Amino acid sequence: MSIFRPALAGSLLSALFSTLPGVRSMSAQGGPKPALLVFITVDQLREDYLERWLGQFTGGLKQLLDGGAFFTNGHQDHAITETAPGHASVMSGRFPRSTGITRNIAGVNNDPNAPLIGVNGLSASPFRFRGSTLTDWLTTADARTRALSVSVKDRGAILPIGRSRQQVYWYVGTTFTTSKYYGDSLPDWVKAFDARHLPEHFAGKVWDLLLPPASYSEPDSVPAENQGRSIMFPKTLPGDSALAASALPATPFMDEVLAAFALDGVQQLGLGRGPETDILAVSFSPTDYVGHAYGPDSREIHDQIVRLDRTLGRFLDSLYRLRDRSRVIVALTADHGVTPLPELSQQRYSPPPQRVNVRPAVVAARAVLSRAGADTLAVELESGALIIDPARTGVTPALSSAAADSFVATARRIPGVLLAERFAALAAHDLGKDAIARRWVQMFPPDVPVQAVITLTRGSYWDPYPVVMHGTPHEDDSHVPIIFFGAPFKPGRYPQFVRTVDIAPTLAQALGVTPTEPLDGRVLTAALK
Numbered sequence: 001m002s003i004f005r006p007a008l009a010g011s012l013l014s015a016l017f018s019t020l021p022g023v024r025s026m027s028a029q030g031g032p033k034p035a036l037l038v039f040i041t042v043d044q045l046r047e048d049y050l051e052r053w054l055g056q057f058t059g060g061l062k063q064l065l066d067g068g069a070f071f072t073n074g075h076q077d078h079a080i081t082e083t084a085p086g087h088a089s090v091m092s093g094r095f096p097r098s099t100g101i102t103r104n105i106a107g108v109n110n111d112p113n114a115p116l117i118g119v120n121g122l123s124a125s126p127f128r129f130r131g132s133t134l135t136d137w138l139t140t141a142d143a144r145t146r147a148l149s150v151s152v153k154d155r156g157a158i159l160p161i162g163r164s165r166q167q168v169y170w171y172v173g174t175t176f177t178t179s180k181y182y183g184d185s186l187p188d189w190v191k192a193f194d195a196r197h198l199p200e201h202f203a204g205k206v207w208d209l210l211l212p213p214a215s216y217s218e219p220d221s222v223p224a225e226n227q228g229r230s231i232m233f234p235k236t237l238p239g240d241s242a243l244a245a246s247a248l249p250a251t252p253f254m255d256e257v258l259a260a261f262a263l264d265g266v267q268q269l270g271l272g273r274g275p276e277t278d279i280l281a282v283s284f285s286p287t288d289y290v291g292h293a294y295g296p297d298s299r300e301i302h303d304q305i306v307r308l309d310r311t312l313g314r315f316l317d318s319l320y321r322l323r324d325r326s327r328v329i330v331a332l333t334a335d336h337g338v339t340p341l342p343e344l345s346q347q348r349y350s351p352p353p354q355r356v357n358v359r360p361a362v363v364a365a366r367a368v369l370s371r372a373g374a375d376t377l378a379v380e381l382e383s384g385a386l387i388i389d390p391a392r393t394g395v396t397p398a399l400s401s402a403a404a405d406s407f408v409a410t411a412r413r414i415p416g417v418l419l420a421e422r423f424a425a426l427a428a429h430d431l432g433k434d435a436i437a438r439r440w441v442q443m444f445p446p447d448v449p450v451q452a453v454i455t456l457t458r459g460s461y462w463d464p465y466p467v468v469m470h471g472t473p474h475e476d477d478s479h480v481p482i483i484f485f486g487a488p489f490k491p492g493r494y495p496q497f498v499r500t501v502d503i504a505p506t507l508a509q510a511l512g513v514t515p516t517e518p519l520d521g522r523v524l525t526a527a528l529k
């Protein structure tokens with residue numbers, strides 16, 4: 001029985017209700033209110049991995065797939081499918097156009113007020129992130145809510161939580177740390193975890209296949225993988241402990257360390273004990289590192305995913321021993337997928353993928369500025385977006401426009417270019433049907449001076465690009481799993497088209513809180529009891 005509608009569950013009502021003595025907190029669906037949301041992002045997880053290796057899962061992925069609401073046609077519905085914009089969308093319910101996190105290089109780094117604590121490395125904070133996330137909606141409703149977010153990557157840990165100053169940690173060199181945005185020193189429990197030097201204990205560790213070799217249909221010896229280096233199993237981590245610890249993120253063993261760190265945090269911080277809902281967010285990064293080296297059709301990524309399943313199983317089982325299972329809910333998704341190497345996908349797509357050098361289009365844009373005596377460094381092409389900085393010497397709106405027109409005209413003559421267009425013209429496309437135009441439109445806030453965009457044919461790569469790639473608006477990079485698991489959700493497979501921006505409003509509804517700003521996403525009511 002529903003005791004209040006989420007629309008009526010303002011902060012006052014829910015705060016009041018949760019403090020009534022002897023009355024158990026209830027969710028919008030009528031069950032006990034979840035005490036802990038476990039939000040899992042797997043960095044670079046294609047949806048088809050779960051379909052391909054389903055029969056080999058015995059751990060956490062099996063548990064979530066068997067007992068959860070699995071949306072099989074979920075997408076990061078924006079064009080630049082990189083880690084930073086993906087992580088910024090999953091718990092905000094908003095596209096990059098609204099979060100302001102548009103690219104990795106304009107993500108979390110280089111905040112002069114947020115140096116790292118205790119180690120050297122890039123400063124990091126959510127200073128570019130705009131608006132709120134589920135964490136803010138929960139803390140608005142109940143100030144006791146706390147969040148712990150961990151990842152190997154700064155952007156993977158920071159962006160799901162937004163601007164909230166919570167417990168946020170990532171891995172730098174050989175230890176977990178944070179930045180001054182979150183505090184002046186590391187808490188004792190993080191220092192104690194680092195002092196165990198767990199990552200260094202993997203020195204000399206061998207990564208071999210988890211299952212018998214016959215379980216893997218992928219060839220192991222593929223020279224195009226990992227630039228021809230270390231392409232065969234087994235693989236051995238360096239014997240030197242510091243070198244092993246810094247190499248660890250590119251192996252499945254780092255997922256085990258992340259899980260151990262997250263579980264330690266849950267215990268030390270007492271998350272999921274109180275009447276409020278706490279958040280544990282974990283972004284498991286190694287799948288991304290393995291994927292960039294070996295690609296989506298490799299024996300390495302297959303073994304990585306099977307091992308991730310086992311690690312997630314031990315992680316969830318440990319969590320259930322610590323906390324009341326009936327009051328834990330889990331959501332799992334990914335920040336993006338990945339595109340196979342063009343050399344390995346010639347038969348898969350039509351036209352056959354190629355490596356495309358779009359530099360002549362940039363040269364054409366710069367030539368327009370140069371002829372007018374303007375600063376040619378105003379022109380930047382990054383991740384398919386042509387940005388022309390209006391603050392540079394001599395750059396006028398008319399000149400920017402002429403340079404962008406020249407860029408588009410030149411790009412359209414380059415084989416392998418699918419779409420080259422002025423950014424402002426994209427809104428006129430049928431955005432319901434034209435996913436690529438829609439994803440570009442949903443990409444940039446109005447204050448980013450993007451003049452034109454370019455998308456290659458499906459499967460094609462920028463030339464030169466040395467490793468396996470993601471970052472395009474195509475299905476390979478956009479299609480990700482979305483799974484909800486726990487008492488409020490109706491188990492089953494859901495084939496409808498949904499977006500990662502739908503995750504946060506759906507969780508908000510399940511947790512009985514109201515978003516504090518308009519969202520792009522909508523509640524996936526089909527999955528809710």
Ligand SMILES: [Zn+2]
Nearest residue numbers: 043044083335
């Ligand atoms: Zn990523």
